Amino acid sequence: MELFGKMGSLPATLLFLFLIVSSHFSPSIGGDILTPGQPLSDGQELISAGERCALGFFSPVNTSNRYVGIWYKVSSDTIVWVANRQHPISERNGSLSIAANGTLIITDQNSKPIWSSGSSGLASPVAQLLDDANFIVKEAKGDGNIVPGSFAWQSSDHPTDTLLPGMKFGWNLTSGLNRNITSWASPSDPAPGPYTMFLDLHGDPQIILLEDSNQRWRVGPWNGQRFSGIPDIMRYKVFILDFVINNDEVFYMYNTTSMSIIARLTVDYTGQVQRLVWLNDSQMWSVYLSEPKDICDYVSQCGAYGVCNPDDSPVCTCLQGFKPRSPENWDLREGKDGCVRMTELDCRNGTDGFVTIEETKLPDTSRSTVDRSIGLDECRASCLRNCSCTAYASANINGTGCIIWTTELTDIRVYTFGGQDLYVRLAAADLGLESDHSHSRTIAGIVVGSVAGILLLSSVGICVWMKRRRTVSLGAIPFASHRNNEYKDGKDWDLPLFDLGTIIAATDNFSIENKLGKGGFGPVYKGMLGEEQEIAVKRLSKTSTQGADEFMNEVMLIAKLQHRNLVRLLGCCTQGEERMLVYEYMPNKSLDAFIFDKDKGVLLDWQTRFNIIEGIAQGLLYLHRDSRLRIIHRDLKASNILLDKDMNPKISDFGLARIFREDETALNTRRVVGTYGYMSPEYAMDGVFSVKSDVFSFGVLVLEIISGKKNRGISISEYEGNLLAHAWSLWMHGNGFELVDKSISNSISMVEALNSIKVGLLCVQECPKDRPTMSSVVLMLSSKNASLTDPKHPGFFPTRASSTTESSKSKTNSASINELSVTIVEGR
Template structure:
């Protein structure tokens, strides 16, 4: 009886410890299956296996949320192979897992050490009698996530560098190639790394926010901190609204993301991410280039500078940047300054900072006395501007922002360039006066000319009218490339250079004199839709910039010839790989995931983050192009439509697109919305997973329509039978099932049942997000669809 009582007491103690306590005491072990839970039950610490991995790790996760979201991993590089792991706290204050020390531990012995999990997610080692000082804390060794109260940056006294490093995969929390860290040099800033390459930067702290994140000042419920002194340089945030649950992280593709927990949806919402656009990249326009979010082309040279390679610049390749027209003259002190307003500041790692300078005038004078100074700006924009940043190198990453954001930036120019700019301004005023007088003198003549043009327009056919409109460069907003240049690049459009031929004409491979490879789409003269599609694509593509959209470099109009010039995509279109039995073997599981996620981000940009809300209307495998690294880029915007911010759906009399990818409400009734693109994306996902062409399926028992087949397999619990056998065995069953689920959610029959692309991106990037069960897909089989007389074979643009 006594023995039984002792056993019962032992079980109760273990149960109490595993479910309620937040503290680990010396020589007490936390075994696999037990957890520490913080006092308010906000966070839990224990052993876990990520994704479908069988390895065991010690981590910290949100305890009350429906999703199992891990925010810290202790032994990310040293997993356990079995479930017999234990974590112990030794008498000297050292934590071990299976007797092995896994992180730097306190170098001083503690009298009475305890390890405690706090309600902010920090796991600390401290003296039992002094809870305010920590000998060690997990916040000093973050993994991929920054929680409120965590510091991201340097402890200069100890040399500790707190940075974020992405998981290698959803099943492997070991350090991947992507990271975010504080660059302490010059004027400190956050840098996102892809291996050893800088991919994004926050810009320096201006007293209110980071220069390249102007939206920070609009965040409600947040308190941001930036500390830069002799002991520490770090960024940190806290929440003034305790009901907000948020986390900042770097994901497995290198994106910096902030998530907010939405209780009503029981899921994470992607609140902010970077980089978002071309101007968010580390050096979007090369040295001394200016990236303008509101302009086109996005890149231009700072006034007083000229492209280093004019030919590359004409094709929107700004990587070489710009050089000065006139060298500075420090000896005679004749240089002046050009003011650029509403800017994000350029790269500051080599800049000089003096916080003791109290005004812009003093900062200007300091720059003029330094012969190496190329530009200056206020270090702190509060109270009219204090402190001084001086650049002594080329200006990298300078960007003009939206009105009411950014700050004034002052670029040093030679007197001759400043005088030339002033002269141009005066000439413009004179031209205006002359124009006004000319208008008054020629008024009657213009009335006659206008009347004649109206008559000619009425007599002209629609094709001539379109050509007249398309010849206006101010509307197209793209560089017009000379006919002779394209003739030389394509060897007079020889047949050997044809990459493929689509509905609007052949596509040629070309090489410019400087070695740049291009793809030239030459519109067919016999195409009834060519002019409209040409105009639509040029105007839309001129306003869109994203890593997952193919880049339109320019256009050419020569008589009846109309051509579009694109960046060359060496791997060609996705359908060339996906529906070819030999090529499909090159698409392993990771590449297919990369393609799916890239297409999703490109669509999200079109639907939500671009200057205009765009519906593509012809998303299909042949319109997905692949670069050398098999990154996808959405192409062919001839059928795309701009959608109003307040519009939910619209209707067209003319249904265009490709059957098999069309949403049923669009194919049958001409009704389209962003959910039409979501349907097409879902078809693409299922094609990529299966290697089967939906638009080429037949409605028969031996050749079922792909969506019908997927739906049948899903309901029979045989979804894995859909998977392309050429993928091999290097995939995760749970991940395959999840992606099929997402594909089916996107192709549901009713538009209101389909998720938005923002929800799809969250589903794809977070394997812990629960997915609803899909409803039946919308079936639009080929045999029941009315033929489109204008439909031609898909473009094979590479």
């Protein structure tokens, strides 16, 4: 009141000047609307009605150039739209105005126009900033209200690097408008960068990410629920996805399930496509999804008729009925030459057939044809009638619609879940072959230690008819050879056998209600023996096959090993053509189903995660030191750690394990097996494995459990590399606690967490002799006040962060003479 009292005594002229100056430096021009004759000056803002968004002038980091942009009020440094991205203003004297005909104009410090929206031909135009961050130009009523109806111009039709909820991404076929998004050139320059994501209308429409003019990532066609190349999106319930195809428009759009959720999809200057959501509690953007996430996401890594599987090593294999075009390059792990048919098709005599490739990202559809009016059976018949047809698939994941390929199949990859069935045409001579590629499956809710070798239950002579449960001695089973042959002669390991009637009764005749899923070797069913014993039954498909070594390895080891943190095989059933393995049932699935799932991850608080880490350590210590046989697991990973009803961990999958004699410290193999990302450097590169190889895998697991991130396929903007490199970088800068999964930060013990991170880093040190033994690990985990040595840098550090370095690393790896293979089944 005193201020107004004093102002009241000022001369009128002085008061008028005071009001003019105050208006000039006001951060807002009085709301969300811009009208002719009232420009927006640098330093002023438009604020949307709900105060959700703002529009004004800004400068990116490390530059004084000025641009007009839009941002969310919660994060003013995150720009979601830029008007004059190619025409910066060098001084803070620019302005934005709307002309009498509805044209938006930006002028520089010399009042020179540097950007305009184009004429809208309106009589009484106004521009308004909406709460969805859309800046629109419309006709105004005489009372100042906005006239309902279509906009004459809107910023959402001209996106920059960001797609927001409610924005259309794609084509208006009537006007020819193409809405795509292009990265910034750099964090300090919003000019168009090298990465552009657009909707390709050729064939079955699909989204493609370009690097300059080259395809970098193909999102795949729409399958009725999502795009074929992003199966992860359906695991999250935050987004509502929509795809529209009609005579007027073809576009993609997403929304959030709640208006309170602030989200954006962006192509950043490094070429990563990220979905982000704003976390109010931590006042930061959280990366929901990031693509490309692994080498198989990059376009056509394995060439024509090649299949990419990031969990295999090497990642490229040929489709069934095909062989490498260049065996020499294939041996060097360069698969981009692709594959060629073993036998040419014989359309004239009608003997061709199809092989089903499950869980795929459908091949490039740009040269495919689509008929959305027919079903899968008609699609198959149509393909057979067309001698040029190479494959077919459903256009929609529900089995309707038809996609037909008449050219080479390129850019095929497989997933552990969420992919689609692809039906590849083969000559009759190739239909009976086993596919050159196998891919992992994660079957929910069961323990399958290893399904390797199930088919050979019949070939090793243990198929017998039983009407009640019996036991057979494996020592009496003949087989040609085994890598652990010192244990095969004269040794009796009891293998329980169940008769077929018992299994049929337990699974309600393999009812669909009891089906838990389907893996690479057949379906898996839940069952009940009696009133209390829950079981998981893996029923082998007739076309599956595996090696005798892996099967015998699994059976012998599980029969000999007993520990609360190891999986338990209950027996098998082999009757007639049936071949089944029976395991204890695990209601909480595998560890990876929790720690890598944003929603389920919150169910594992810190104490539960720490108990899991300790349990795995105890199980591994038993294998290395305390069991009657000294075991090297060789495939320790999150999907091979299974959780019982109390979340106790159990190590599974012993098909690749090796038995060590007491006098052996390390072995060398020409057949490297395991999963890339968990294999130690000396094993992956030189085939040398020991107990320290398992210790390395355990260290990876520890860091994954704590962070909730995979060692492979992550994208961390602050540090380029895999999880090990990221954890090491944080630790070296004294920021180790930042590694902890944000979803458990409220329940965590900082002392335990930092101690566990340090133990993990000690386990993944590059040199095997530097890594602790599992007995030391167990002590370090239980001794929270122990003084631990400082870890040295981890193996595979630094690692690849782009397709270029990926290729380089593959070539480096190929210098090894070892034959590489990988665990190919992850049944659960």
